[in-house]
Amino acid sequence: MLIWGFKTIFRTLSGGVFHCPRCGGDRQYHLKQARRWFTLFFIPIFPYKQQGTHVECATCGGTFHDTVLQGATSAQISAQLAQGMRALAVAVLRVTGMPSTAARTAAAGAVAEAGVTGYTVAQLDADLAGAPVDLPPILVPLGDQLQPQGREWLLSRAALIAAADGGIGSAERALLDQVGGLLQMTPAHVIGVVETAQRNVPRG
Numbered sequence: 001m002l003i004w005g006f007k008t009i010f011r012t013l014s015g016g017v018f019h020c021p022r023c024g025g026d027r028q029y030h031l032k033q034a035r036r037w038f039t040l041f042f043i044p045i046f047p048y049k050q051q052g053t054h055v056e057c058a059t060c061g062g063t064f065h066d067t068v069l070q071g072a073t074s075a076q077i078s079a080q081l082a083q084g085m086r087a088l089a090v091a092v093l094r095v096t097g098m099p100s101t102a103a104r105t106a107a108a109g110a111v112a113e114a115g116v117t118g119y120t121v122a123q124l125d126a127d128l129a130g131a132p133v134d135l136p137p138i139l140v141p142l143g144d145q146l147q148p149q150g151r152e153w154l155l156s157r158a159a160l161i162a163a164a165d166g167g168i169g170s171a172e173r174a175l176l177d178q179v180g181g182l183l184q185m186t187p188a189h190v191i192g193v194v195e196t197a198q199r200n201v202p203r204g
Contacts, residue, residue, distance in 0.1 A: 003040070005039050006038060006048060007039045008034050008036055009037055009044060010035075012031070012032055013032065013033050013053065014030075015031065015058075016028070016029060017029070017073055017075075018057075018068060018069055018071070019068075019074060020059065020062065021062075021064065021068065022060050025074060026073045026074045027058060027060075028057075029058060029069075030055070030056045031053060031056075031069075032054055032055075032056055034051035034052060035047050035049065036048040036049040036051060055068050072141075080141060080145070084114075084138050084139055084142050086127065087133040087135060088135065088157075088158050088179065089124065089158070090124070090127045090128055090133060091133065092176075093107055093124075093128060093161065095162075095171045095175050099165070102164045102165065103162075104124055104125070105121060105164075107161045107164075108120055108121045108124045110158075110160065110161060111124070113157070135179070135182060136182055139183055140182055143184040144184070146183070151183040151184070151185055152193050154179075155185065155194070156196065156197045158176060158179055159176055159194045159197035159198065162176060163197060164201060167198075173194070177190055180193070
């Protein structure tokens with residue numbers, strides 16, 4: 001009795017780290033290609049038809065369309081957040097004109113909090129003396145990737161820096177409005193975050 005049929009066999013093409021939607025964090029993945037094989041007595045004889053690729057999480061075993069690899073990993077987002085806060089701190093202080101010690105200290109603290117370990121006022125002063133930074137290419141991707149809480153955090157830290165001198169001037173406020181727009185926040189949302197930050201500025 002002749003027994004023949006078809007069987008799908010998966011081949012691993014590559015691997016790496018991705019943000020797993022099911023696990024909710026960075027995980028190892030395998031990019032796999034499915035192919036149908038003609039079988040004889042359950043033994044694969046020759047390939048029949050290629051069926052495409054998918055991504056498989058090495059932790060939970062979930063499978064996803066390979067477009068999931070286009071998303072940033074948590075580590076990449078963290079690095080972009082640190083870069084964004086560093087650029088934003090410098091931009092706010094430059095708009096201020098002659099930033100006080102309090103403003104520079106607040107800026108250095110915000111950058112360190114964002115993930116630039118050991119960032120100091122001296123490093124901030126070096127950044128201030130450097131070339132101007134174009135904010136849109138840095139902040140627009142963050143607006144796409146951050147959750148609302150992350151966008152609020154970034155804008156609130158910028159507002160705290162701006163208010164550290166005792167108040168937020170018109171030029172600083174215009175910059176904060178621009179930042180909110182780049183982060184895909186509504187004008188009303190921006191107002192709420194900025195006003196809350198102003199109330200939370202350390203006094204004395």
